[in-house]
Amino acid sequence: xxxxxxxxxxxxxxxxxxxxxxxxxxxxxxxxxxxxxxxxxxxxxxxxxxxxxxxxxxxxxxxxxxxxxxxxxxxxxxxxxxxxxxxxxxxxxxxxxxxxxxxxxxxxxxxxxxxxxxxxxxxxxxxxxxxxxxxxxxxxxxxxxxxxxxxxxxxxxxxxxxxxxxxxxxxxxxxxxxxxxxxxxxxx
Numbered sequence: 001x002x003x004x005x006x007x008x009x010x011x012x013x014x015x016x017x018x019x020x021x022x023x024x025x026x027x028x029x030x031x032x033x034x035x036x037x038x039x040x041x042x043x044x045x046x047x048x049x050x051x052x053x054x055x056x057x058x059x060x061x062x063x064x065x066x067x068x069x070x071x072x073x074x075x076x077x078x079x080x081x082x083x084x085x086x087x088x089x090x091x092x093x094x095x096x097x098x099x100x101x102x103x104x105x106x107x108x109x110x111x112x113x114x115x116x117x118x119x120x121x122x123x124x125x126x127x128x129x130x131x132x133x134x135x136x137x138x139x140x141x142x143x144x145x146x147x148x149x150x151x152x153x154x155x156x157x158x159x160x161x162x163x164x165x166x167x168x169x170x171x172x173x174x175x176x177x178x179x180x181x182x183x184x185x186x187x188x
Contacts, residue, residue: 021147028143028151031135034098035158038131040166041101041124041186042070047167051179058114069118073125081133090134090141097134100127105187109180 021028045052049063056062077084085093104124111117135155143151170182 039162070125073122077129093134097130105183
């Protein structure tokens with residue numbers, strides 16, 4: 001007996017059997033760009049910490065707590081992202097993640113104190129945690145199984161580029177502006 005999926009087109013009408021990775025490179029690059037912004041939003045605060053500490057007159061321990069709140073938000077929504085995606089679908093979950101991430105970056109820039117920044121970073125982490133499961137699911141749904149390795153390799157360039165570009169970008173922006181402009185520019 002033949003497997004039904006091998007002889008019939010996919011339910012969405014796109015026949016992936018003969019699909020080349022190059023035919024779907026646009027969506028792969030879009031997902032990679034979204035992941036890059038998602039990841040960069042989480043790591044951009046490390047090079048900003050000395051400026052944030054001075055601006056808010058906080059200790060190193062207080063600054064470290066900001067990363068704790070960001071990580072808690074990420075952890076919680078990473079665990080619950082399956083339920084969110086089941087309610088919304090993967091595409092809408094990615095959109096929700098991106099919009100809330102941008103808003104959280106924007107609100108972080110205008111936070112006046114440590115408690116407000118902790119809350120906005122918790123929100124930022126929560127928004128970021130929604131992306132990865134839906135991003136991977138969308139990527140593997142778009143690409144034929146035999147090209148998953150290549151597509152995932154392109155997608156996973158995002159965090160590596162984020163580790164390099166986010167600190168450089170933040171330092172470049174802080175030549176002319178304060179640290180508060182970095183999350184705003186990243187969130188836009």
